Amino acid sequence: MLDIKFIRENSDLIKQNCKNRLVNVDIDKLLKLDEKKRKLETEIGELRAKRNIGSKIKPSKAEIKEMKELGEKIKKMEEKLNPIAQEIRELMLAIPNLTHPDVRISKNEDDNPVIGTYGKPAKFDFKPLDHAQLAEKNDLIDFERAAKVSGAKFYYLKNELVLMEFALIQYALDAAMKHGFTPFVTPDLAKREILEELGFNPRGESTQVYNIENTDLSLIATAEITMGGYHMNEILNEAELPKKYVAVSHCFRTEAGSYGKYAKGIFRVHQFTKVEMFQYVLPEKSEQTHEEMLKIEREIFEGLNIPFRVVDHCTADLGGPAYRTYDLEAWMPGKPGKEGKMGDWAEITSTSNCTDYQARGLNIKYKDKNGKKNYLHMLNGTAMAVGRAMIAIMENFQQEDGSIIVPEALRKYMPANIKVIKN
Numbered sequence: 001m002l003d004i005k006f007i008r009e010n011s012d013l014i015k016q017n018c019k020n021r022l023v024n025v026d027i028d029k030l031l032k033l034d035e036k037k038r039k040l041e042t043e044i045g046e047l048r049a050k051r052n053i054g055s056k057i058k059p060s061k062a063e064i065k066e067m068k069e070l071g072e073k074i075k076k077m078e079e080k081l082n083p084i085a086q087e088i089r090e091l092m093l094a095i096p097n098l099t100h101p102d103v104r105i106s107k108n109e110d111d112n113p114v115i116g117t118y119g120k121p122a123k124f125d126f127k128p129l130d131h132a133q134l135a136e137k138n139d140l141i142d143f144e145r146a147a148k149v150s151g152a153k154f155y156y157l158k159n160e161l162v163l164m165e166f167a168l169i170q171y172a173l174d175a176a177m178k179h180g181f182t183p184f185v186t187p188d189l190a191k192r193e194i195l196e197e198l199g200f201n202p203r204g205e206s207t208q209v210y211n212i213e214n215t216d217l218s219l220i221a222t223a224e225i226t227m228g229g230y231h232m233n234e235i236l237n238e239a240e241l242p243k244k245y246v247a248v249s250h251c252f253r254t255e256a257g258s259y260g261k262y263a264k265g266i267f268r269v270h271q272f273t274k275v276e277m278f279q280y281v282l283p284e285k286s287e288q289t290h291e292e293m294l295k296i297e298r299e300i301f302e303g304l305n306i307p308f309r310v311v312d313h314c315t316a317d318l319g320g321p322a323y324r325t326y327d328l329e330a331w332m333p334g335k336p337g338k339e340g341k342m343g344d345w346a347e348i349t350s351t352s353n354c355t356d357y358q359a360r361g362l363n364i365k366y367k368d369k370n371g372k373k374n375y376l377h378m379l380n381g382t383a384m385a386v387g388r389a390m391i392a393i394m395e396n397f398q399q400e401d402g403s404i405i406v407p408e409a410l411r412k413y414m415p416a417n418i419k420v421i422k423n
Helices: 004-009 011-020 027-055 061-094 131-138 143-149 159-177 192-198 223-228 283-303 357-362 386-396
Strands: 114-118 182-185 189-191 217-219 235-237 243-252 271-281 308-312 324-336 342-353 365-367 373-375 377-385
Touching (some): 027 061, 131 159, 159 182, 159 243, 159 271, 159 283, 159 377, 159 386, 189 192, 192 217, 192 223, 223 243, 223 377, 283 308, 357 377
Antiparallel strands (some): 243 271, 342 377
């Protein structure tokens, strides 16, 4: 979340930023509640000080009575303060991060500038299949039995696609570790407090989060959640930074609000595996680090020889915690495009600089060489969203007979160096 003092001193900037980000938050109401809260806290503090002075001497009966009355008054004022503080917290959590000055201001979430490309969209001299058709032809995915066991938008991977999942995980881990990232496997559950302070909404009809009944736990939507909470309430030394982590986890999403979006096969599902990069850095290093994380994502998918473009999220498409976000969008020949033609771009990675927005919520600071403490910056980036990567491989490397060429960079991770997947 943002600093309340900064909001007080820059209310017009915050209002305009919310408007640009298409977020409706009553900043005036927040400021009035904040003023009310501070006034109450001052009054409570004065009453406590008065009570503390009285407790240092042997009180008379009248003074005992007065101290008791003071205690009752403090209790009532605290009861009045609690709901105000809660309402302030809810409003604060709804306010998005500040926005990088180079980000395009737009009300259209698809209005994301293309800032780079790699390769060219695949062209075939035969009618290509989409990944679901290729999976059926090669006996790689079972949707029907998964629906029977778990429900719609779940799936069983089979045969060579199982091997490819683990190959993609190891390939991504190797790529990140080459850049100094420490590997992790994280829990699949996190406390709701962690999600809220990171900027994920675990409540309400529009939430993407599965909550565990009768607990304060939620299934994670990304390892950004578990790695973001890893250093909660800690103070790191400047010399320790940057902290560079790469984490494997399952990810769970309800896909609420995804009606009308492309969702065929395993493109948009309730559970998938992802390898996520995460960094804790000094504030002055975060923009440079963001560019470096984008470069790693590019290396990973250039290595697989998958055509992609790089987009810079406009204000309408930025997630709440993000200061700036870049996506890689792969070319997917089986995805319906514009004007009824087949083939379109689709997100396969995302990297965001969240500045100190998440660190402030989770109380994660660093101590510099002079002993001064301040909030550090936190960044995340996809090394490998396994399902989407498999779609891109299947559709771009398909052959006329329905077989699928395994990208050369992946073969050493496949048992027996499998080069071709075919039924």
